[in-house]
Amino acid sequence: MENLYLACDGVEGGGKSGTLNLLNDLFTERGELFTTVREPGGTPMAEEMRNLVKSIREESVDPVTELMLMFGARRQLMVNVVMPALKKGHVLSDRCHAASRAYQLFGSQTVTESEYEAIFNMTMKGVKDIDLLLWLDVDPKLGLMRAKGRGALDRIEMNALDFFYRAREGYQSMIGTPGFVRIDANVSEPEMHEQIIDVVGNFLAEKENQSSR
Numbered sequence: 001m002e003n004l005y006l007a008c009d010g011v012e013g014g015g016k017s018g019t020l021n022l023l024n025d026l027f028t029e030r031g032e033l034f035t036t037v038r039e040p041g042g043t044p045m046a047e048e049m050r051n052l053v054k055s056i057r058e059e060s061v062d063p064v065t066e067l068m069l070m071f072g073a074r075r076q077l078m079v080n081v082v083m084p085a086l087k088k089g090h091v092l093s094d095r096c097h098a099a100s101r102a103y104q105l106f107g108s109q110t111v112t113e114s115e116y117e118a119i120f121n122m123t124m125k126g127v128k129d130i131d132l133l134l135w136l137d138v139d140p141k142l143g144l145m146r147a148k149g150r151g152a153l154d155r156i157e158m159n160a161l162d163f164f165y166r167a168r169e170g171y172q173s174m175i176g177t178p179g180f181v182r183i184d185a186n187v188s189e190p191e192m193h194e195q196i197i198d199v200v201g202n203f204l205a206e207k208e209n210q211s212s213r
Contacts, residue, residue, distance in 0.1 A: 004131045007096035013143030014136030014185040033089030040073035049073035054154040063110035071123045106170030138185035140164035
């Protein structure tokens with residue numbers, strides 16, 4: 001079976017961390033070699049960019065600056081971690097480029113689709129397409145309630161509720177993209193994990209069948 005690139009994404013409170021832990025367990029049980037990453041972050045420089053983007057500060061953060069920092073961190077991760085890791089095994093990612101489409105393009109409404117695509121294409125040049133992207137679709141109001149229950153919110157999580165509904169529209173705009181699968185994240189974690197196990201299990205079985213032909 002080829003080395004695979006899997007990611008989970010969605011607005012706050014959708015259960016991304018639990019999903020990544022579940023994927024870790026599934027791939028470990030299968031004896032697969034894999035690397036886990038997170039966005040933004042994943043390298044020393046990218047983690048610094050993550051802190052710049054998410055920290056609450058007196059200085060206002062321009063949405064275009066935020067977009068550039070996100071893609072800068074992403075490029076560092078792609079070149080220094082993801083691309084080398086895919087030569088050795090699978091990659092499991094907490095968030096991916098879908099977050100920038102949702103948050104920076106649809107949520108912030110600062111750049112045009114063509115401007116976004118230009119930055120996207122430059123950043124993702126030479127990077128393997130994501131094979132399976134699990135969209136953890138939670139109602140933003142419920143998701144933010146869950147996020148608040150975890151503790152203090154970061155700068156991005158403190159956006160107005162309508163920002164997250166626009167971000168959700170960004171994820172919805174990706175329906176139909178190859179490998180993009182919606183998971184109902186409004187349900188309990190065990191129920192959501194049942195969906196994920198089913199989707200990922202079928203996906204891996206299909207990949208194994210393809211490789212054996």
